[in-house]
Amino acid sequence: MTLYDAIGGEPVVRELTKRFYALMDALPEAKACRDIHPQDMTRSQEKLFEYLSGWLGGPPLFTDKYGHPMLRYRHLPAKIGTEEAAGWLLCFRQALDEVVEDKAVADMIWPKVEALGQHMINV
Template structure:
């Protein structure tokens, strides 16, 4: 593959292709939740999730598919989404936000994604994470 054929992060489905398409995204999200469940520093975040982790995994894969420029699977399967409202019942502080992002960084590291992808993706994920934190702060303060 020449450089001109490499996916461009943030353009069309370039980010989704960079993680390996839908199957790569599925592996990333499964790894993310496995790390969250089995790592003591991330476990409190895992415990905030519903017991049906398979549904949680599917919802995140479905959301990220569209967010990364691919098919908008979440709306097809679950209807419209407002991330802040979907998480509004939770208390999400800077601590939980950082845990989530650090857990995603650990999953990206474990799966040996390129540094360039991590340098692009993690700051992009910080935007929805921060919005969730803001709505939580407004609701729970």
């Protein structure tokens, strides 16, 4: 069983990304991260959903559409420092805790998310 299946598949991954972006808009601690995103985050939300789908072992929606993720390279135009990464990670952790019912599965996902967030720092 993949992590994608373990958390509940497409509906849960979609809800996770929706909650993540809602938190980015709501949490003052995420302001620096929010500020490097477009005003309308609809496309960002869809791309994250597509990425997470494949990253968690589900359908490779992102790579089918855009090729290899090359996340760090794709994010180079945005200056991502420790404050931006911390805000992103805060939103993701809270969304993960709120949306994923199986806490053991959420705890298995978290170290991978944390490493990804730290990897994106480019300043």
